Amino acid sequence: MSQGEAGMNIRTLDHEDPEGLVKGLFGCIDGRDWAGLSEFLHDEAIYERPGYEPFVGKPAILDFYLTKRIISLGQHRVERVLSDGANIACWGSFSGVAKNGRDLSMRFADVYRIREGRIDLRRTFFDSPAI
Template structure:
């Protein structure tokens, strides 16, 4: 799977609630940097965050741009969904993905443009 295909698969699997398939896109030692929290180190920590700590119940990511550079992928887009407390949430985001030699995501950096998250 190409890096661009992997990124599209990542958002599709998140939106579909396919957390097992989502986790398979990350290398064992992947690092996920999220605003306002410590980095999530390792595939297991990333999967646990999505299963246990994520404050979003459901939603849809819409990618507006996908940019490739030296094997890395940058995206920007929007998200519309429902939080675990029932409130609706809409925000813009940008992310940068790096890939390991195995073709799996080795690093994900998220930048969220959120009001009242």
């Protein structure tokens, strides 16, 4: 079994540890570990977030992080994770810096659907204009 950069056993990315999955995902995003992030995503994953058309498929999601995301660096702080098995919800705060140097600070909520042990749908919501 392979190990991901986030230190999770990739074959156990499922509803058994929803908090670990969410924190591992954000660990990859905040650490700019795009190979690690890829391991959390189902090949047919969809990512919906304010200000963008949905990103459909793992390559489109990774391209967003590599080329379109306005954030230069930042950190997610997860406050709570809830799960019913195949669906996960979490919320928390984000602080960081945009590529133009502007400080960013906001609250967020994410909803995930899990398929075959991977995220196949992610919806992000912000408490302020889209970043």
